[in-house]
Amino acid sequence: METNWRYGTEQPRSAAGQQKKAYEARRETQRNRMKKETQWNEVRQEAQRNRMRQEAQWNKKQLQKRRSARTRTVLTSAVGVLLAALVCLAAVRLVIPRVQQAADGDGYGAGSVNLADLYSPYGILIAADTGEAMAEQSGRTQIYPASLTKIMTALLVIEYSGNLDETVWIPTDIYEQLYAEGASMAGFLPGEQTTLRELLYGILLPSGAECCLTAARYIGGTEELFAELMNQKAAQLGMENTNFTNCTGLQEEAHYSSVADIAILLQYALSDTTFREIFTSKYYYVQPTEQHPDGFTFWSTLFSQTDSRADGVILGGKTGYTEEAGLCLASLLSVGGREYILVTAGAPGSHETEPYHIEDALNVAGQLSA
Numbered sequence: 001m002e003t004n005w006r007y008g009t010e011q012p013r014s015a016a017g018q019q020k021k022a023y024e025a026r027r028e029t030q031r032n033r034m035k036k037e038t039q040w041n042e043v044r045q046e047a048q049r050n051r052m053r054q055e056a057q058w059n060k061k062q063l064q065k066r067r068s069a070r071t072r073t074v075l076t077s078a079v080g081v082l083l084a085a086l087v088c089l090a091a092v093r094l095v096i097p098r099v100q101q102a103a104d105g106d107g108y109g110a111g112s113v114n115l116a117d118l119y120s121p122y123g124i125l126i127a128a129d130t131g132e133a134m135a136e137q138s139g140r141t142q143i144y145p146a147s148l149t150k151i152m153t154a155l156l157v158i159e160y161s162g163n164l165d166e167t168v169w170i171p172t173d174i175y176e177q178l179y180a181e182g183a184s185m186a187g188f189l190p191g192e193q194t195t196l197r198e199l200l201y202g203i204l205l206p207s208g209a210e211c212c213l214t215a216a217r218y219i220g221g222t223e224e225l226f227a228e229l230m231n232q233k234a235a236q237l238g239m240e241n242t243n244f245t246n247c248t249g250l251q252e253e254a255h256y257s258s259v260a261d262i263a264i265l266l267q268y269a270l271s272d273t274t275f276r277e278i279f280t281s282k283y284y285y286v287q288p289t290e291q292h293p294d295g296f297t298f299w300s301t302l303f304s305q306t307d308s309r310a311d312g313v314i315l316g317g318k319t320g321y322t323e324e325a326g327l328c329l330a331s332l333l334s335v336g337g338r339e340y341i342l343v344t345a346g347a348p349g350s351h352e353t354e355p356y357h358i359e360d361a362l363n364v365a366g367q368l369s370a
Contacts, residue, residue: 112367113125113134113135113364113367113368114135114367115135115136115137115364116137117363118137118344118347118360118363118364119327119347119348119349119356119357119359119360120137120326120327120328120329120344120345120346120347120356120357120360121137121138121345121346121347122137122138122139122141122143122258122259122344122345122346123135123136123137123138123139123259123342123343123344123345123360124136124137124139124259124260124263124342124343125340125341125342125364126263126267126340126341127338127339127340127341128267128270128332128338128339128340128341129338129339131263131264131267133260134340135364136260138259139258139259139260139263140241140258140260141258142241142256142257142258143256143257143258143259143325143328143345143346144249144251144255144256144257144322144324144325144345145249145255145256145257145262145320145325145328145345146249146251146320146321146322146325146328146345147184147207147248147249147318147319147320147321147328148249148257148262148318148320148328148330148343148345149244149246149247149248149249149255149257149320150203150204150207150212150247150248150249150318150320151204151262151265151266151269151318151330152230152233152234152244152265153203153212153215153216153226153230153247153248154200154203154204154269154275154278155233155265155268155269155272155275156219156226156229156230156233157196157199157200157203157215157219158200158272158274158275160219160229161196161218161219163196164195164196164197164200164274165195165196165197166195166196167193167194167195168193168194168195168196168199168214168215168218169191169192169193169194169214170188170189170190170191170192170194170210170214171190171213171214171217172190172191174210174213174214175190175210178209178210178213181250183209183210183248183250184206184207184208184209184301185206185208185209185210186202186203186205186206186207186208186210186211186298187202187206187208187286187292187296187298188202188208188210188211188214188291189291189292191291192289192290192291192292193289193290194214194286194289196215196218198284198286198287199211199214199215200215200274200278201278201281201284201286201298202286202298203215204278204279204281204318205278205281205283205284205298205299205300205301206298206299206300206301207301207318207319207320208298209248209250212247212248213247213248215247216247223246223247226247227244227245227246227247230244230247231243231244234261234265237264237265237268238264239257239261239264239265240261241256241257241258241260241261242256242257242258242261243255243256243257244257249320249322249325250322251322251323251324251325259343259344259345260343262330262343262345263330263341263343266318266330266332266341266343267341270332270341276316279316279317279318279332280315280316280332281300281316282299282300282303283297283298283299283300283303284297284298285297285298286298300317301319302314302316302317302318302319302329302331302358305319305355305358306355306358309362310358310361310362312334313333313334313335313362313365314331314332314333314358314361314362314365315331315332315333315334315339316331316332317329317330317331317332317361318330318331319357320345321350321351323350325345325346326345326346326347326348326349327346327347327348327349327350327355327356327357328343328344328345328346328347328357329342329343329344329345329347329357329358329360329361330342330343331343331361333361333364333365333368335365335368335369336368336369340364340368342360342361342364344357344360344361347360
């Protein structure tokens, strides 16, 4: 006999052992059931959390869609208002009498050429044969001409020299100043031997300041005396808003002109066959010298920046740039069998940006051909 461990009674040993095993089995079954229920509850809770996360994500996406829709609606309305304003502005501009606009020099002229929308704030278009002004935008306003100055420098070299093939030497004392001022150079070295003709190509194509100073000293003795000759010629041509203080166009406050005056100068210069030949050249090969045994090539600062759109349209030109002057261009255009002179100044940008002055020339050529 043994005592029943649960009820404290004595019963046969074999019966007590069986009862204990049965009890333990029931307890184990109960624990397993509770464990399964716990696992199932965890599964249901995780599933519920997943559904809640999915619902939150869906709600977030719907909110984003609603916000995007509202943004598109606002932008569409804003664009509509802006387009309406632009249409009104265009209508107003068309209503203003163009006769009055041409008289005021605000960009319009004969043949409906419009200079008002160019990058350049200063511009004038004239007929190359008669000098008739076709369109004008602040044409008489004082500007800094930058390297457009070199048109006058080249013209005086032609008019004052008896022999363009005469030998000259590049001064050695001019380079320090030119380098300090960041002047454009053609490529000659100090003391190099060349000719007046090659100096002319160096002045008009690569815009070489060393060529200008060499020519100025050869013709006038000093740059100051040469500048006096430049002003005398300007007065003869009727360039009323011009004063030259140097032969290169490097920045000086008292060195100024206007696009109208530069147009007068270029029309006159183009009547010289030598000037026109150089002005319309794309490049020029310089003969070998001691410093350049293989020679070297001048490239036009204009044509080195143009593409196929300029072929047969822009016949030649002289570019210019200083920070104060902006991008400048005096160009010869050919449209419909007729030649035009276009002078623009003050375009934004620099040598490192898009050539907005050349884009202006192509713009005007396109208007002329329309």
